Every structure is written in C-alpha cells, then in structure tokens.
Amino acid sequence: MSKIVTLGEIMLRLSPEGNYRFVQTDSFRIIPGGGEANVAVSLANYGHETFFVSKLPTHEIGQIAVNALRRYGVNTEHIARGGDRVGLYYAETGASMRPSKVIYDRANSAIAEAEPGDFDFDAVMEGADWFHWSGITPALSDKAAELTRLACEAAKRHHVTVSVDLNFRKKLWTSEKAISVMRPLMQYVDVCIGNEEDAQLCLGFKPDADVEGGKTDAEGYYGIFKGMMQEFGFKYVVSTLRESFSATNNGWKALIYDGKTFYQSKHYDINPIIDRVGGGDSFSGGLIHGMLTYKDQAKALEFAVAASALKHTIPGDFNLVSAEEVMSLAEGNANGRVQR
Template sequence: MSALLNNYTHPGKILSFGELLLRICPDAEGEWLSTNQLPFYVGGAELNVATALALWDVPSAYFTVLPNNGLSAQIVNALTNKGIDTSSIFYGDGRIGLYFLTAGQDLKHDALIYDRANSAFANLKPGVIDWDKVLQGVSWFHFSAICPAINNDIAAVCLEVLEAASKRNITISVDLNYRSKLWKYGKSPLEIMPELIKYCDLVMGNVWAAEMMLSIPVFPDIHESGQKSIYLKEALKTSEQIMAQYPKCKAVANTFRFDASNDITYYTALYTNNEFHSSSVYEAKYITDKVGSGDCFMAGLIYGFYNNLEPAEIVEFATAAAFEQLFVKSDATDKTIAEIKKAMQ
C-alpha cells in the first residue's frame, strides 16, 4: 500500500464528498429553442472522481445531499449501478443543484451559469451528519475547493468532516478548483482554504490556484516565456512551498492545459518523496468536451497511489486519463484502465 495511505493493512473505500449537479448544455447557436432538446449530464467534480474510481475497480463511495424525491431515487440508482457505494448519501430539504454550460466550453466566463442556491447540499449545516458512521470502512477521503466556496455553512461542514477523518487516520486529498462565480458569501479563499489544507495528504491543482487560495506567489511574467521548463520550475517551487507550509502534505500535483484556438496542449507534474516527476506532453487539434479532465486526473492520482504504483507511473497514468477525458461527451470518464494504458505516450 502506498506511503500516502495511512491505513496500510486494510485499505478501505475512497469516499468522495461534494455536491451532485445536473449540467445543462445549450448549444451556442440557440438551436435548442427550436428542437426542444436540452442535453444534460449528471456530474459534479467529486462525483466525477467517484465514477472513475468505480470504473477502475477501486472501492468507491460518494457522499452528497439530495432531496428525498423520485428524481433523486433514479439518480442514486444509476450511480449504484455504476458500482458506487451510495449508502452514505443524506437526504435533506432543498433541490438538486444545476449549472448551465454552453456545449464545448469550459468553466469560465459567460459560458457558465450556476443555479444551485438553496440546493439540498447548500442547505447542509454543521452538526447534522454522524461522520463516524459515514467514515466507517473509509481509508481515503476526497473533496474539492468547490465545496467551501458554496457558503459559510458548507465551509464549516468541510472543516468538521476533515477533523473527523484526520482523527481516524484517513488519507485526505483535495483538488484546488477555483470557481470565481462562487465565493460570494463574504469570505475569500484565503480566509478558508489554508485551514482546510492543513489536513490534506495530497494537494492537486495548478500554480495559479495555489496563489489564489494559499497565497503562494507565482512568478509574474511566467506566461511571457510559454516554455514548459519555466512552468515546471514554477510547479516545483509551488510544491515545495505547499509542503513546507503544510507538514501533513506528502504529495503535490500540478496540471497545465493551454488552449490556443482549437489546439490543446496538456501535461502535468507530481512532487512526492522529494522527487519531481513531469509527464509526457499531450496535444490535440480538436476535442469533444472540456469538463471533467481535472477530475479524471485526480482520480488517476488516487488510483495510482491506492495501487502502490511508482510516482512516475502514477503521473503518466493520471495524465493520459485526463487527456482522454477531453474526448468523452460526459462529465465523468468512460475509459477503462486498458484504454488509458493504450493511450499513454
């Protein structure tokens, strides 16, 4: 079992924690208005991780909060059929959160519209969940920075569950997803995230997210070079500073995706055991969808550490998985282990 996992003898479930969302995808030209068809996908950053892990035969569980109605029952049944343990899902007042994303676009600017106020997950309060019960049989807990961005109560719930997981010696990972259209409740990421990161064993994101959320500075003229070597040097520096500031952290991963017109360039890096590993570079002229590649990379990291792969192999597998996700028309990957290994450069 990987040194990143504290529970060496009896590795348990990977529990992903976050809000389930329905992604609604209008086309950019507005044809959905005449065809009366509006494609949708069941997603959410943490559910995407849970889905990938279940597909890859890692024991995967998912915690979210849903309204107790027939629509939720259908969704939960679909997740269970994918091999995800849904037994810890909590049912509360509210609705299922939505977001609208123009087809083919990423989670930036006007292409993204959130509609998740007063969702069942957003209405969750501290002191409601019995975390000792939820965390039974769990050896790894995963969440993202999207959760504490929702509101002050959810930020408090995040702290509550991280404290409970830490007491149980559970490995904790975080994806430093930054969503500028969240964080609207009077707190900045810098006021919330450092307190949560101190519980984390694995931190994944990019150098700009670390600057935004953890106040770890990025060289201001880094984009002027456009050189992979400069970006990787910055990733190493950021990784070392995260580990210095947060002693519990044992690994830091960084992703780099550059979109130039239709051209996509993608590579990543992993720093662990005082060693820095960078991946192969992946390039494509055209892709299918930009949603979920980072979640797939996160799942790839967890898969690799859970299966005690070597760090260089972990970063190559996770990168190939993330790149392949760019050609999947869904929030979560449908690529098998064999397909990902075949795609590895």
C-alpha cells in the same frame, strides 16, 4: 481494491446539443455531474469501492442524480435525503476561438443547506483508505465549509489519506474568502492537487509561469511546490499544466513533487476536445488510483494525465474509461485504431 470516500455536490448539467448557443436552443440535455461525484465514478470504473457523500432532495429530480451514480457502481448509502433543490448549471460548449460558458443555478441546494447532523462522518470514514474533496464544496456555503472540516477531522481520526483538488471557482467566492477558508483546511491534507490559478487564488502561491502564453516549464513551479510543502506539510504537491490554444485544442501535462524529487509527465496534444468538463476531476481520480496501485509517483502521474486526456474525448462529466484503456494510452498507444 481500496475504499474511497468523496464529499461534495452532484448537480444536473443542462446543455444544448452540439455547439449550439444558449439563445439558439429549444431543448437541453440533462447530464449529472460535479467535481467529487466525477472522481467517485472514475474510481468505481477502476474497480475501487467508492462512496459519495452528499445531500439530495427526496423528489424525483434528486433521484436522477442518485441513479446516475448507482449506474456506474458508486455507493450512495451515505447520501442524506432532504432539502428543497438539486443544484443546476447550464453549459454551452465552445469551439475554436469561442470559449465554453457555464452559468450556475445552485444557490440554496440541498448540500449547501445541510447540517452536521445529516452525516455520521466517523461511520463514513470507518475502514476507508482515501478521502477526497475539492475547493468547490466549502465555496458553496459556510455550512458546507463546516461539513468539509468535520469530514477531514473524521478522516484523520481514522488514519485516512486526504487529498484536495483546490478547484477555485470565481463565480462561487472571492480569492480573499477562499484563502481564509482553504488555508486552515490544509492542515488535514496529504496530497494537494491544483493548477497555477488555484494555488494563487486559494492559497496565495503564484508560480513563475506564463500559462496563457503557453510557457509552462516545470521550473516555474518548483519554488511554490517547495513553499506549499514547507508551510502545510503535504506529502505530495501536484499541478496540472494546461495550454489552452483554443476551446478545442489544448496541451496537457502535469507535475508532481514528493519533497525530494520533481517529476514531469509526458505531454498530450488534445485536439479536438469533445468535452472538457470533468477533465480535472478525471485527473484527480486517476492520480488517486495511481497512488494506491503503483506506489510510484511517476507511474501514478502518468496514469492520471492519460486518464484525463481520454476524458476530453468523452461527452458528459463522467470519465467512462477502464484502467486498462488508461494504461494503454500511458504506455504509448495513442493511434486510435479500432479495437476488434
């Protein structure tokens, strides 16, 4: 299998049990997770050699995050140790018409304060096949944005395929700041992943689609896909298309373009959603596995969409499914019968 590197922040998610609200609970579950860490876990589950690059404190709370990655087979040798704190976020799970809610407590986390000298990116990228990052990482701080650039440059020196999940987070930065940082980084990217909001707020491209109204016809994305590819030279542009009918009922599909052909995946009705957190990361992990394994954009996309649909049924940030389970769903086995 392939060697895959991801760079980012792993945090500790603090959540009330079930659908309790923050103000109701007197205890929180600790759930490790974070964009690129979630991708690494997915790919480790598919059998790849995955490396997660970050920085975490040397104390026991930092070790919780390291141990969570090791538990699922992610290599942690390139995680620098030091800094004062692990990023936290609080997540309240919504239901029906009440949306889920996230409150961040991640300022000045170890990775946000990391320095270039904490990492040898040439050593990290040696022998790698794929490098993945997301827009969350450069949003953490100017230092983290510089680390992202240095990692991308090293990946290109070692002829590593680079993917990005644009992943705009309005609680971390403004669209103006995101565009000023993200657009220059696109020169290193081969595969660009994002939804309609990400493309607009990170890169300034707006699709002709009313996602809130449930109108997600692929035709609305053709123009921006072509424009993004022409401007940045991507090899692939990929978008998830989520129809949010309620907090526990979503429609889910995706679209991919290779510069010649557009392909739209099958549609999944995900109802009820058990945990939506990590849904986009599970898509990215599935897409990377699909593109490395099948060399066919249609089959790769179907794998990614099926993987993400399954993640919505699993509590926590990590997508704990095998490639065989994903392929079974992608091939039409969605009846949920007990496997004996």
